[in-house]
Amino acid sequence: xxxxxxxxxxxxxxxxxxxxxxxxxxxxxxxxxxxxxxxxxxxxxxxxxxxxxxxxxxxxxxxxxxxxxxxxxxxxxxxxxxxxxxxxxxxxxxxxxxxxxxxxxxxxxxxxxxxxxxxxxxxxxxxxxxxxxxxxxxxxxxxxxxxxxxxxxxxxxxxxxxxxxxxxxxxxxxxxxxxxxxxxxxxxxxxxxxxxxxxxxxxxxxxxxxxxxxxxxxxxxxxxxxxxxxxxxxxxxxxxxxxxxxxxxxxxxxxxxxxxxxxxxxxxxxxxxxxxxxxxxxxxxxxxxxxxxxxxxxxxxxxxxxxxxxxxxxxxxxxxxxxxxxxxxxxxxxxxxxxxxxxxxxxxxxxxxxxxxxxxxxxxxxxxxxxxxxxxxxxxxxxxxxxxxxxxxxxxxxxxxxxxxxxxxxxxxxxxxxxxxxxxxxxxxxxxxxxxxxxxxxxxxxxxxxxxxxxxxxxxxxxxxxxxxxxxxx
Numbered sequence: 001x002x003x004x005x006x007x008x009x010x011x012x013x014x015x016x017x018x019x020x021x022x023x024x025x026x027x028x029x030x031x032x033x034x035x036x037x038x039x040x041x042x043x044x045x046x047x048x049x050x051x052x053x054x055x056x057x058x059x060x061x062x063x064x065x066x067x068x069x070x071x072x073x074x075x076x077x078x079x080x081x082x083x084x085x086x087x088x089x090x091x092x093x094x095x096x097x098x099x100x101x102x103x104x105x106x107x108x109x110x111x112x113x114x115x116x117x118x119x120x121x122x123x124x125x126x127x128x129x130x131x132x133x134x135x136x137x138x139x140x141x142x143x144x145x146x147x148x149x150x151x152x153x154x155x156x157x158x159x160x161x162x163x164x165x166x167x168x169x170x171x172x173x174x175x176x177x178x179x180x181x182x183x184x185x186x187x188x189x190x191x192x193x194x195x196x197x198x199x200x201x202x203x204x205x206x207x208x209x210x211x212x213x214x215x216x217x218x219x220x221x222x223x224x225x226x227x228x229x230x231x232x233x234x235x236x237x238x239x240x241x242x243x244x245x246x247x248x249x250x251x252x253x254x255x256x257x258x259x260x261x262x263x264x265x266x267x268x269x270x271x272x273x274x275x276x277x278x279x280x281x282x283x284x285x286x287x288x289x290x291x292x293x294x295x296x297x298x299x300x301x302x303x304x305x306x307x308x309x310x311x312x313x314x315x316x317x318x319x320x321x322x323x324x325x326x327x328x329x330x331x332x333x334x335x336x337x338x339x340x341x342x343x344x345x346x347x348x349x350x351x352x353x354x355x356x357x358x359x360x361x362x363x364x365x366x367x368x369x370x371x372x373x374x375x376x377x378x379x380x381x382x383x384x385x386x387x388x389x390x391x392x393x394x395x396x397x398x399x400x401x402x403x404x405x406x407x408x409x410x411x412x413x414x415x416x417x418x419x420x421x422x423x424x425x426x427x428x429x430x431x432x433x434x435x436x437x438x439x440x441x442x443x444x445x446x447x448x449x450x451x452x453x454x455x456x457x458x459x460x461x462x463x464x465x466x467x468x469x470x471x472x473x474x
Contacts, residue, residue, distance in 0.1 A: 004025050005035045005208055006077075009169070010145050012069050016062075019081050029085050034077035050458050057087050060094055064109055070145045071108040072314040079104060115143040118152040118223070125163055126191045135465055136163040139190030145169045148181060155179055157394035157456065167189060280393050283312060289393075290363045296384040298364035299377070303328045308359025316356045317400035318342070319391065321409040321442060323373050328356045328365035334359050334443075341443035342406075345459065349466035357398045361413035383415050395433070402428075402473040404466070407442030415439075425465055436472055440465035 002025075004018035006154075022032055065080050083101050087093055096102055125136035136158075142150070147165065151172040154165065158174070165172045169184045280286045290305035299305065306323040309332055326336035334342050346353050361384055367374040379387075391413055395403070405411040411419035415429065419439050427439040441462050449455040 001031055001033055003035060004077075005037070007037070009036050009072075010070055010148065011036075012066050015077060015080070018064070019084055022081065023084060029078060029082040029370055030156055031080060032078070034081070035422070047249065050309060054129070057084060058091070058454070059093065064094070064105060067112045067149075068105050068108045070112045070115075070149060072144050078441030079108075085332060112146060112149075112252050115146045116150045117452065118143065119146060120153050123165060125158075125161075128191050134162065134302050136161055137191045137367075138163070138165045139187060139433060140165060140167050141187075142167055142169070147172055151179060151181075176474070180326065182298055190278060211230060217246060263348045279389075279396070281397070283394070283397055285305070286310070286393050286397065290390055293306055293363070293387075293390070295389065296383045298362065298366050298383060301367065303330050304361065304363035305363045306331055306333055307363060308357055309333055309396075310359075310398070311355065311400065312400050313403045314355060314357040316351065316402045316469060317395065318356055318358045318406060319414055320358070320360045320406045321408040321444075322360050322362035322379055323365045324376060324444075325365065325367070328374075335362055337447055338443040340460075341446050345466055348463045349470060351466055351470045357394070357400060361391060361410045363390055379409055381412065384409060395435070400473070402469050403437050404469045405437060405439045407445065410442070411439045426463070426468055438465060438469040438472065440469075 002022060004015075006014040006018070008014075041139075056355045061083065068080055069075050079101060083105060085091065086101070090096075093099065094102055099105065119140060119142050123138045123140050128135050128137050147167045147170040151165065151174075154163065155174055160176060161174075162176055163174050164403075166185050166189055168186070171182045171185060173182065219308055236333050256317045287307040290307045293299060293305060302323075306327050307381070308315075308317075320334065320338075323333060324336045324338065327333055327339075333339075342358075343353060346356070361390065362379040364387075365374070366377045366379050366383065368377055369375075400454070403414055405414040405419070408418070408421065409423070414437055415431070418427075421439050421441060424439045428436070429439070431437050441458060445461060446455060446459050
């Protein structure tokens with residue numbers, strides 16, 4: 001019986017050379033025994049020269065094999081050789097997804113890709129003391145042997161940071177110039193918790209939305225097997241247990257009351273119907289008018305109107321879609337989870353929030369009841385058009401140089417037509433009143449992106465768009 005020995009579990013080049021030699025000698029899959037770590041492959045000295053094989057394989061098979069070999073299943077080596085053996089007679093074999101061997105290989109490939117995604121999402125670095133400066137170390141236990149495949153992501157994301165990722169299979173090390181790999185280690189080599197983890201746990205708890213918790217979906221995206229490596233995981237059981245009560249408290253919470261001055265102005269403006277006659281000239285009049293506004297039906301189910309917030313004169317105006325549940329209760333824009341993302345992104349972009357005017361295209365919370373929960377509903381074009389009176393008033397009073405439309409609804413209000421974000425971001429769009437407009441994502445979109453890598457990419461683009469807008473407003 002031919003025996004092919006690979007130097008390591010992920011020795012793709014060794015498998016490829018041995019499989020090529022075995023195939024050229026017409027060794028059937030049933031005859032071959034595959035082993036790992038027993039020295040050189042049996043046929044290492046007899047590998048045929050390039051081009052000596054009787055047939056070639058599609059590139060798709062080579063790419064598939066590179067990923068499947070990272071799987072932990074011992075049978076993967078024989079499975080790949082069996083597919084290679086069959087490809088000579090069936091060149092289009094990989095297109096038959098119902099074939100048992102193909103289906104198994106594709107399943108292994110999906111599981112390997114999932115393991116890479118989970119590693120990207122759940123690695124948590126800890127600062128360690130080093131004689132030559134700052135360094136960070138993480139411990140992770142991937143479902144499959146994907147350390148080498150996953151490491152380039154961290155090189156791109158943390159290029160200016162010295163780090164090591166320790167796993168039982170292999171360890172990746174980046175010194176700001178070279179990526180290197182060493183043998184795997186035991187969990188005891190992992191560093192202890194650092195001070196940064198307290199900040200991370202505080203942040204995680206602050207963005208945890210009890211009204212949207214779906215335990216099954218959360219465990220599917222963040223499997224319990226990874227929790228022991230995540231500092232925030234210790235908070236999850238308590239947060240889940242208290243989610244129902246926190247949701248009830250949010251619903252029971254009394255809305256904030258407008259100031260007496262605003263209430264008097266609202267009663268006066270309600271009598272005078274200013275939105276049908278003279279336009280407001282101050283932000284206080286805008287706030288009072290919004291509270292009394294009946295231009296559409298959204299006021300009926302909302303707690304209160306939510307006007308814009310910020311300095312009376314601002315170079316930059318940020319326009320969102322509408323108040324959310326927490327904004328409706330507080331009477332202020334962007335104070336919920338999306339507001340937290342916006343604050344973080346503004347800081348990353350070097351934009352002082354205190355120097356921006358933040359508002360929404362629609363001033364009342366549009367929602368539907370689901371039990372005791374108030375679920376967001378996107379405003380219609382008619383509601384956007386009706387509320388544009390107030391946005392235009394804010395623009396006239398604040399006189400921004402640049403307006404950033406956060407999301408599609410805001411873009412419809414600011415530009416008067418659908419403005420695809422992917423097509424128009426990073427462009428200055430001239431508005432009739434000599435103001436320049438910029439379109440980008442809404443922060444709530446970033447919260448909904450399920451894939452960690454896609455979320456990081458979208459967030460980076462969002463920050464770049466805010467930098468671009470701030471530069472235009474200078």
